[in-house]
Amino acid sequence: MAITTAMCSSFKQELLGGVHDLDTDTLKIALIKASPSGTYGAATTNYSDVTGNSDEASGSGYSAGGGTLDSPAISLSGTTAFVDFADEAFSNVTVSADGCIIYNSSQSNKAIAVFDFGGTVSATSGTLTVQFPTADASNAVIRLT
Secondary structure, eight states, X not given: OEEOOEEOHHHHHHXXXXXXXXXXXXXXXXXXXXXXXXXXXXXXXXXXXXXXXXXXXXXXXXXXXXXXXXXXXXXXXXXEEEEEOOOEEEEEEEEEXXXXXXXXXXXXXXXXXXXXXEEEEXXXXXXXXXXXXXXXXXXXXXXXX
């Protein structure tokens, strides 16, 4: 079906309600397989939306649930707050993905954001790296303006 890059609407509401603490909760990133059957974007509410449709990527060396995001850094530039993470490398994997979901495993796997890779990316007995954009008010992966 389709993956649309978006911050999840439920995350916005939960953030204002104090559900998420982005620098102390355990945030994870899971790969969404090539040609998923479900639709993912702003309406995605939970990691289980992906797994319920059997749309998490699978392959040699890739573990269900994905990887834990490291080095969260929350910053403020002018009137924009943003968070950045270290790039996530899935090493020694054979896997293909069209996108990913960031979710909060400390808070019942609630969805934070979904990203479309713009096409299928793959690794064959190698490393698939999700590289986060520049950490600034215009480009950071999660921004509040």
